[in-house]
Amino acid sequence: MKGSTVLLKEHELKATPQRLKIISMLHTHGHISIEDLYNEMRKEFPSVSLATIYKNINQMIQSGLVQEVKLPSQKPVYELVKEPHLHMVCDKCHKIEDIVIGTEKIIEEAEKISGYKILESFITLRGICPDCQKKAAEEA
Numbered sequence: 001m002k003g004s005t006v007l008l009k010e011h012e013l014k015a016t017p018q019r020l021k022i023i024s025m026l027h028t029h030g031h032i033s034i035e036d037l038y039n040e041m042r043k044e045f046p047s048v049s050l051a052t053i054y055k056n057i058n059q060m061i062q063s064g065l066v067q068e069v070k071l072p073s074q075k076p077v078y079e080l081v082k083e084p085h086l087h088m089v090c091d092k093c094h095k096i097e098d099i100v101i102g103t104e105k106i107i108e109e110a111e112k113i114s115g116y117k118i119l120e121s122f123i124t125l126r127g128i129c130p131d132c133q134k135k136a137a138e139e140a
């Protein structure tokens, strides 16, 4: 995995301590909401404001380093830009996982049927993760 400083530099962003911390949290959590990011950041940067975090995240989105993931009936979460993937959300433990499946076919098909030129897509699947399935089986 590339160092956070290198990542920022590649995206023409200065490696400030706050941005480095945001990237390290995105690495650790995979997907994180602004509120969780804010609560974590405040442990290290007690004076940081929610507005500053939004500003940093938006700069990282504009430079193509971070992307917003819109989930149905949930607040958006943020992740580092990676290969196209779908999101699986567990109904029981609410974890969000990446599933790497080519979405080009789905998009192509949708364009063919609808005549739309598709600009953006957020595909989310809901289910019960293997861990929770195991737990349920043990409890039964």
Ligand SMILES: [Zn+2]
Binding pocket: 090, 091, 092, 093, 094, 095, 128, 129, 130, 131, 132
């Ligand atoms: Zn689960």
Ligand SMILES: [Zn+2]
Binding pocket: 031, 069, 079, 085, 086, 087, 097, 098
């Ligand atoms: Zn993801």
